[in-house]
Amino acid sequence: MSAVPFSVEPLAAYLRAQGLAGSEAVQVVPLSGGQSNPTFRVTVGENAYVLRKKPAGVLAPSAHAIDREYRVMNALQGTDVPVPRMRVYCEDDSIVGTPFYLMDFLQGRVFMDPALPGMEPAERSAIYREMGRVMAALHSIDLAAVGLGDYGRTGRYVERQIDRWSRQCRALSVPLDPAMLALMEWLPTHLPEGDETTLVHGDYRIDNLVFHPTEPRVIGVLDWELSTLGHPLADLAYHCMAWNVPPTLWRGMGGLDLPALGIPTEAQYLADYVAATGREVQGHWSFYMAYNLFRMAAILYGIAQRAADGSAASADAEETGRKAGPLARLGWEWAQRHAL
Template sequence: MSTANQASIQLDTQTLAGYLEQNIQGFKGPLTAEKFAGGQSNPTFLLTTASGKYVLRRKPPGELLKSAHAVDREFRVMAALTETDVPVAKMYHLCEDDSVIGSMFYVMEYIDGRVMWDPALPEQSNAQRAAIYQEMNRVLAALHSVDVEAVGLADYGKPGNYFERQVGRWSKQYRASETETIPEMERLMDWLPQHMPADDGRVSLVHGDFRLDNMMFHPQESRVLALVDWELSTLGHPFADLAYQCMQLRMDHAGIMSGLAGKDRAALGIPSEEEYVAEYCQRMGISGIEHWNFYLVFSFFRFAAILQGVKSRALAGNASSTKALQMGELVVPLAKLAVELLD
């Protein structure tokens, strides 16, 4: 975990330390705060205190869209998963009182692990690469096997018609942030509703941004210690998470969001997409996935629509990350990759 040495300036560390001493068992100030580098929409800080290290994640201060930056949802889902097979950080406290630091925040366990940014895993051996991909597959299947009623998440999203609602939502969002006419996006918005598979009744907890660099791995072992960044999580269709991860791995390896396109997976010990999907199906006890191309096309479209919003905000001067414009340049390539998959 790298930190950017800005930060205590953004938090009243004295007030915060006093508050956390009252609300987290064993917490002891004083504290220092460093903001983690990166483009998180919810600013995230490393707290170093007399009682150890913690991580604080807050809503950005100021006026926000009503449903955006829902740190209370992130806290809720991770707290609910504590006793499941899904590895998550331990949650310590959610503060809904804006007066403490200026916005809602939560504090969780600090995990000393590895974040791997390159899906080709250049630092690893073939055996380690194979183990890491198996572990990601295991975590994904564990997530989709969670009994949402048993863990208190039955109302965490709307069940049913997930893809229909998502295509409608992201088409609308795309239109709202459109900066130019992209013929491929027009084709996708026309194609997706016409090729929507019938709702098969599958509903699970979905992460929404399931990828390698949203996992903290053990410092030495090929084991995930925590799946992080739950901002897009909801109740939805499990195949959306699987297709999203496979979509990323189809992207250019040299791009800003690294994929595996052009890489010889077999030579690296990394499973092919077919093998990865088959392993997931085996873990989930299903014989295969119909309409796989639809799920991939949907994933490319959804991600392109999200990045169009990032691009629009960057052009308006409101983006939270310096990489926002670069990410925005992925919209057309993503749409083109999706169009190549159309029937």
């Protein structure tokens, strides 16, 4: 485990000034996960917090927006979307080297594998019901009531995303799979009619949820870095990629015997979402799935480019980047299904 990249004493003094620490020793250890923004567990006596900070160095203006993470989780306090209690946001670079925020540490379970190995079917079923309930609640948040009406642009979310990722891909020097090129042409010409804007998480998946230590209950939704105002079905389809991507390719469970596992089929899961929100998902589902596979492929092509340039932070970046093509081909299969 890497060392803590800042002196603990200025942080301890800051916590004391904020009333979050007394005379107790302050201990800081790095946490895994949250790769984009360095994350640490801060222990003060019997209290435990999570510190999330910007990385050091020169950053793109919109990247590593921990102020947005803090804002959205603070706004969701007391709603049907469970989030950690937010403690403080600090812009003073002199404390830990960059701006940071502090929230309560959640003692619970994080599941990395969507197939939930080692569980009984009834346990898996309850976990998935709860995960779907929270997503429906997220897309039902009254933006004005919680002060998030200006949290992002309203309308044309998917169109803007397709344009953004297409431009990024065209700027790369790594070769793009023909399916990726086909998606870049097909998606802008098949945008669904109608539009809707809700709060979207942007990265809603099982390993970004903290469950109660023993109950099938979400106690915290984490990693809001990609959250904004957007189209709820785009957010839902991203989450549902897990049903359609095989575990050998990405974090998925495509091809597994879901009834035997006690995990709802995608159709059952979507039916529960429709019942909870009144929002219809049929008609354009294949478009939103194709769009999300395109988006994920675009992200992985960016990783492949960094691996080719020798600037990737992760040791497995080259292997990860090789998954972009298969994801694009899977996305093109969904696009052709939509056209039928």
